[in-house]
Each structure stands twice: as structure tokens, then as C-alpha cells.
Amino acid sequence: MLQPSLLRSLPEIPSPVLTVYLGTDRAESDNRKLTPGYMTWLRSQASALAGTVAPKEKKLFLEQLARVEEHLRAHRPRERGFVIFAGPNTWEMVSLQLKVRNEVSWGRPALSQLLWLMDEHRACAIVVVIRKGARFYLYWLGELVELEEKEFGGDISEWKKKDLGKFERTGTRTLPGIHKPRGSQHDVFDHRMDAQYQHFYREIAEGIQLHWPDKESQRAVFLVGLEHMANGVLEELPVAFRERVVPVREDLGWGWISRAQLQKRMEPKIEEWERKREIALVDALLGSERGAVLGIDESLVRLQQGTARSLVVENDLESGLHRCEKCGWLDRVAGPPCTVCGGKRQAASLREELPELARRFRTSIEIVAGEAARKLHEAGGMGAWLRQIEILPVPQETDRGAVLRE
Numbered sequence: 001m002l003q004p005s006l007l008r009s010l011p012e013i014p015s016p017v018l019t020v021y022l023g024t025d026r027a028e029s030d031n032r033k034l035t036p037g038y039m040t041w042l043r044s045q046a047s048a049l050a051g052t053v054a055p056k057e058k059k060l061f062l063e064q065l066a067r068v069e070e071h072l073r074a075h076r077p078r079e080r081g082f083v084i085f086a087g088p089n090t091w092e093m094v095s096l097q098l099k100v101r102n103e104v105s106w107g108r109p110a111l112s113q114l115l116w117l118m119d120e121h122r123a124c125a126i127v128v129v130i131r132k133g134a135r136f137y138l139y140w141l142g143e144l145v146e147l148e149e150k151e152f153g154g155d156i157s158e159w160k161k162k163d164l165g166k167f168e169r170t171g172t173r174t175l176p177g178i179h180k181p182r183g184s185q186h187d188v189f190d191h192r193m194d195a196q197y198q199h200f201y202r203e204i205a206e207g208i209q210l211h212w213p214d215k216e217s218q219r220a221v222f223l224v225g226l227e228h229m230a231n232g233v234l235e236e237l238p239v240a241f242r243e244r245v246v247p248v249r250e251d252l253g254w255g256w257i258s259r260a261q262l263q264k265r266m267e268p269k270i271e272e273w274e275r276k277r278e279i280a281l282v283d284a285l286l287g288s289e290r291g292a293v294l295g296i297d298e299s300l301v302r303l304q305q306g307t308a309r310s311l312v313v314e315n316d317l318e319s320g321l322h323r324c325e326k327c328g329w330l331d332r333v334a335g336p337p338c339t340v341c342g343g344k345r346q347a348a349s350l351r352e353e354l355p356e357l358a359r360r361f362r363t364s365i366e367i368v369a370g371e372a373a374r375k376l377h378e379a380g381g382m383g384a385w386l387r388q389i390e391i392l393p394v395p396q397e398t399d400r401g402a403v404l405r406e
């Protein structure tokens with residue numbers, strides 16, 4: 001999994017560096033060939049790129065390319081894609097369990113696609129609660145990582161017996177030799193277990209807040225378990241935090257399921273939740289009469305003016321842009337010169353510029369897929385929520401009626 005420390009260090013990689021993104025998914029028949037499709041692609045693109053490299057860097061470029069090719073021959077990738085940054089003193093490889101677009105470049109580390117993927121696939125948390133404990137997972141960029149396990153501190157053996165006793169009572173199962181507490185002894189037992197479980201739920205709730213305190217970077221916490229257990233944890237969370245929790249009611253019984261099984265079970269649920277959230281987001285944007293703008297041009301202007309609070313972007317959106325060499329202004333206005341400073345401009349691409357541009361202006365990006373992307377596409381593929389709703393002039397006594405009618 002991509003480590004935050006590595007992510008922070010990537011922009012510091014000294015130039016020039018060879019950046020190679022490759023989609024290596026073996027589900028694609030081309031990639032199962034003796035010479036996989038991505039290798040063929042890399043060779044042809046790299047030889048075209050070599051023609052554009054400055055003569056004094058050519059040797060360095062060819063060395064790094066040979067290094068990458070050698071690595072790919074020696075370790076045939078098993079992940080769906082990856083990115084490598086290779087330079088004289090640099091070797092960083094990030095595996096990605098996601099669809100990756102092939103891309104090769106020389107010069108500054110090319111981070112745009114990685115940032116784009118991060119904006120498209122925000123991390124979410126999964127907490128599994130079963131009778132004997134809880135496990136905390138982070139799901140990010142197609143990978144599931146276990147962070148912590150908390151054991152239930154109560155006396156499970158007694159609890160188990162009681163639970164099995166229930167079967168006895170209902171007559172669905174006969175379990176000889178199991179002692180079943182009765183009468184007042186039973187009530188005391190219930191009380192004690194309730195208190196122990198409440199303590200356990202509180203611990204889980206504290207764990208959730210400790211692991212995922214940051215609302216911006218963590219999208220949601222999926223709480224998987226029996227309904228009464230999930231509710232027990234929910235009740236121990238602050239009200240404001242509960243909005244981020246998505247209960248997934250499932251009886252996983254007494255035992256843990258494997259990480260792979262959990263991922264397989266949770267992925268469609270996360271996907272479904274995400275698609276619904278995105279549709280709601282796009283509907284709100286499209287339905288907004290104020291405080292938002294639509295379309296690439298207007299959104300880019302607002303972003304560079306620093307007035308866009310967050311962007312909503314269709315996942316496959318592509319557009320050619322022009323970037324001013326002097327002031328850096330980006331737009332789609334045809335031909336030179338720059339509309340802001342009159343400077344000379346060069347061709348740029350929206351996909352490459354947007355992730356870094358948004359970070360520079362501290363604007364969050366929501367990249368939407370599926371039905372939400374289709375809806376947004378019809379409205380220009382992109383929109384922005386503005387930082388401040390325009391302040392209305394202070395109403396005068398005489399025109400208060402007009403303001404109220406608004």
C-alpha cells in the first residue's frame with residue numbers, strides 16, 4: 001500500500017527522472033502474452049520519447065529505461081498496475097490494484113496520474129465486529145490492510161454457553177452438558193455481559209476515532225457486524241461522527257473471515273455506496289442555483305482565482321489546455337497570447353494539470369464515475385462549489401419584501 005511518507009517524498013525526487021505508469025492487469029489477454037502488451041507499449045513509446053531527450057541526458061535516460069525493463073523481465077508484475085520513478089539515485093515503485101493508464105515521461109516526477117487515482121479512490125475504513133473482538137482495516141487504492149485487532153475482554157466462554165442455551169430453549173438444537181444459567185442468576189449474568197459489551201463498544205468507538213480522526217481524507221467507516229453490535233458501537237460515537245458510519249449488517253458468527261474474503265464481500269458494497277453518494281453530489285451541484293459553477297472554463301477560472309472550495313470532475317474527463325509560460329494561467333482560450341498577462345503559452349492537458357493545481361489552491365476534488373459521471377458529462381464534465389455564497393446587500397426597510405421573496 002502507498003505509504004503517506006512515500007507520497008510526501010515523491011515531489012522531492014530530483015530531476016531528471018524516468019516515470020513509468022503501466023497497466024499490467026492479467027485479465028487483459030494482451031498482458032498474458034510471452035511479451036506482455038505493456039512491455040511492447042513501453043518499448044515503442046520509450047523509443048519515441050528518447051528522440052525528445054536532450055543529448056546530454058540521453059545516456060542517463062537509456063540507463064534508467066534499461067533498469068525498468070530489466071526489473072519487469074525479472075519480476076513479472078502480479079498487480080493490476082504500478083508506477084516506477086527511476087533516476088540515478090532513485091528507485092521508487094508503487095503497486096496499484098487499480099486500472100492504470102500507460103504513461104512514460106522524462107524530467108520531473110510525473111505525479112498527476114497518481115494524484116488523480118487518489119482523488120478518485122479515497123480511502124475508507126472497515127471495522128468488523130464479531131462476538132470475540134473487532135478488527136480495524138484501511139481500504140485504499142484497491143488494497144485492504146489490517147491495522148489493529150481488539151479482543152473482547154469479557155468472559156466469552158460463559159457467553160457462548162448462554163448463547164447456545166438459547167438454541168436449547170427454542171428446541172432447534174440439543175446440546176447436552178451445557179450449563180445454562182437460570183432465574184436471578186441468569187439476570188445477573190445478563191447484566192454483567194451487557195456492561196462488558198458496552199465497555200467493548202466504547203473501546204471500538206474510541207479506536208475508530210483514533211484511527212480516523214480526519215474527516216477530509218477518510219470518506220466513510222463501514223461498520224460490519226450483527227445489528228445490535230453495530231448499534232452498540234454507533235451509540236458510543238459522537239453524533240457528528242455517526243454521519244460517516246455506514247452500518248453493514250452481517251452475522252459473521254464467531255470466527256474471523258480472511259482479508260481476501262472480506263475484501264471480496266465489501267468491494268461491491270463500497271462501490272454501491274460510493275456510486276449513490278456521487279449521484280447525490282452531482283444532483284446537488286446541478287440543482288444548485290447559487291454557490292456553484294458548471295463547465296471546464298468557468299470551473300478553471302474560479303479554481304485559479306482561489307474561489308473554488310471543491311471540484312467535481314467526471315472520471316474520464318480530458319481536455320486540451322494552454323498554460324502561460326509567464327504567469328502559469330491555464331485555460332482553453334485558443335491561440336496566443338495569455339488572456340491574463342499577454343505571455344507566451346504552451347499546450348497542456350487538463351488531466352495532467354488539475355490534480356496539482358487543485359492542491360496548490362487547497363481545493364478538494366471529487367472524481368465521479370458511472371451514472372454520476374454521465375450526468376456531469378452532459379453539464380460539461382466538471383463543476384465547482386464556490387468558497388463563499390455571494391453576500392446579499394443589507395436589506396433596506398423598503399425592499400425587505402423583495403429579499404424575503406428570494
Ligand SMILES: [Zn+2]
Nearest residue numbers: 324327338341
Ligand atoms: Zn500569463
